[in-house]
Amino acid sequence: MGTVRFLDLAATSAAVSATSGRRAKVELLAGALRALDPAEVPAGAGWLAGELRQRQTGVGWASLRDLPPPAGVPTLTVASVDAAIDEIAAVHGPGSQARRRALLHALLAAATAAEQRMLVGLFSGELRQGAQAGLLADAVARAADVPLGAVRRALLVAGDLRAVAVAALDGGAAALAGFGLRVGRPLAPMLAQSAPTVADALTATGAPAVVDVKLDGIRIQVHRSGSDIAVFTRSLDEITARVPEVVAAVRTLPARELVLDGEAIGLDATGRPLPFQETSSRAARRTTPSVAARTPVAPAVLAAAATTGGTVLTPYFFDLLHLDGEDLIDAPGRDRWAALAGAVDAELLVGRTEVDGPEAASAAFTAALAAGQEGVVVKSPDARYDAGRRGAAWVKVKPRHTLDLVVLAVEWGSGRRRGWLSNLHLGARDPATGGFVMLGKTFKGLTDELLRWQTERFLSIAVERGEHVVRVRPEQVVEIAFDGVQTSPRYPGGVALRFARVVRYRDDKSAAEADTINAVRALRPASATG
Numbered sequence: 001m002g003t004v005r006f007l008d009l010a011a012t013s014a015a016v017s018a019t020s021g022r023r024a025k026v027e028l029l030a031g032a033l034r035a036l037d038p039a040e041v042p043a044g045a046g047w048l049a050g051e052l053r054q055r056q057t058g059v060g061w062a063s064l065r066d067l068p069p070p071a072g073v074p075t076l077t078v079a080s081v082d083a084a085i086d087e088i089a090a091v092h093g094p095g096s097q098a099r100r101r102a103l104l105h106a107l108l109a110a111a112t113a114a115e116q117r118m119l120v121g122l123f124s125g126e127l128r129q130g131a132q133a134g135l136l137a138d139a140v141a142r143a144a145d146v147p148l149g150a151v152r153r154a155l156l157v158a159g160d161l162r163a164v165a166v167a168a169l170d171g172g173a174a175a176l177a178g179f180g181l182r183v184g185r186p187l188a189p190m191l192a193q194s195a196p197t198v199a200d201a202l203t204a205t206g207a208p209a210v211v212d213v214k215l216d217g218i219r220i221q222v223h224r225s226g227s228d229i230a231v232f233t234r235s236l237d238e239i240t241a242r243v244p245e246v247v248a249a250v251r252t253l254p255a256r257e258l259v260l261d262g263e264a265i266g267l268d269a270t271g272r273p274l275p276f277q278e279t280s281s282r283a284a285r286r287t288t289p290s291v292a293a294r295t296p297v298a299p300a301v302l303a304a305a306a307t308t309g310g311t312v313l314t315p316y317f318f319d320l321l322h323l324d325g326e327d328l329i330d331a332p333g334r335d336r337w338a339a340l341a342g343a344v345d346a347e348l349l350v351g352r353t354e355v356d357g358p359e360a361a362s363a364a365f366t367a368a369l370a371a372g373q374e375g376v377v378v379k380s381p382d383a384r385y386d387a388g389r390r391g392a393a394w395v396k397v398k399p400r401h402t403l404d405l406v407v408l409a410v411e412w413g414s415g416r417r418r419g420w421l422s423n424l425h426l427g428a429r430d431p432a433t434g435g436f437v438m439l440g441k442t443f444k445g446l447t448d449e450l451l452r453w454q455t456e457r458f459l460s461i462a463v464e465r466g467e468h469v470v471r472v473r474p475e476q477v478v479e480i481a482f483d484g485v486q487t488s489p490r491y492p493g494g495v496a497l498r499f500a501r502v503v504r505y506r507d508d509k510s511a512a513e514a515d516t517i518n519a520v521r522a523l524r525p526a527s528a529t530g
């Protein structure tokens, strides 16, 4: 039976926002988690992280503008609010908009002022911040009295905060240990560090190593169990229906049970990679502008793609995490890759060169660039598959350095750019505070198409519309190229980017995955770091 009042969670959430210390925030969250009944944990734990259990509710920003007068007395419980949101999310068919509004109105009218603030924050996504999810992992560990490491590990393989919270609070460390790789359930992908040269990369991984071509497409994790095939993105969103050609390719493989890690990319007629925008437009939830597709392809693939429109993607795999009943995540790279080569046709494998030293690695890097690829990823054959980690076992090298930053605000353009949101205020993530530190501004690199797209996008996530500057929720990640990092008293982080320019918007990354201020500071020339 649900017993916790919704007001209690709303109060906790408000108190967490008002508190600055991490320890104090965790303590508040842990207290709220402890009070929840097991049945209330999936909804309640999600809310504390700013997330709704129902990912899509159909409730738009506009319908949250005019709130009914708040209730004087709190009557809502965790269970009743969760049930009400379920009902709102289930509305469909003719007349659904009016019906959804009526249900939303009824819920808001039953809420006190503090509860309304919480509901608006949840529906609008304003409470959804990567940092909150990180805090919540700590809070779950504290509330369930289990080691933080056990919670983090379970999170990486399960990829689902709510399931992990339920297990920890209900069954403790033993239940958490039960989280293994399960075919059909995505796990956090292993990530790569970066190095300025292949020689540096090789120093990090050790030699011998393999040098993989780094394809500039979208990360895909493909799960197959018999005829069931599911494709997930880097952020663990399922995109199966949008990539029939990937599903078709995996269906031809002989293995019955597979978990594959790879990259999907659009190719031109000669087999060279298309620009990232064209690949990403196929899989993004919100699509950034893309150039019209013009790829000649085989009829079967074309037929599959015709249902989704746009560029045809080709999958290339570089890792195998499960094969016919056997988990491989803890096996060294060389064993996983040998199994991969046995399970997948050669034309579906990422280009890979075994190297024993910097000369061979450098040659592989040059060859990858000559083939139009983005760079390489140097990998240690001894390392296990470290889900969710950015360790030294995988090191990427690109000829051009970029940072993934978060847009904090945008300025209205002038002259030719009048009427468009143009100059972007860029922030790096600050893990110490869970906030963002401004590093500079740029309006360079923006095409008319991007200007149009970003004006609409940023107005939809605006929190304050000034005459000159529009402040936005810190959600949109943008990849920025620059010529260097310099010490600057103008900006709060003490550093600024030289000649920053937009490369592209990254819809496959959340703000919680943006580059940190520490990573930016590390790029300052040694003489400037003092």
Ligand SMILES: Nc1ncnc2c1ncn2[C@@H]1O[C@H](COP(=O)(O)OP(=O)(O)OP(=O)(O)O)[C@@H](O)[C@H]1O
Pocket (backbone or CB within 6 Å): 190, 191, 192, 193, 212, 213, 214, 215, 216, 217, 218, 219, 234, 263, 318, 350, 377, 396
């Ligand atoms: N052969 C490969 N091995 C591993 N990752 C690859 C390979 N080819 C392309 N990639 C892509 O490179 C990424 C590795 O870099 P990283 O873990 O830093 O992710 P990222 O921040 O998305 O990187 P980037 O912005 O450089 O693509 C993977 O997420 C994957 O999408």
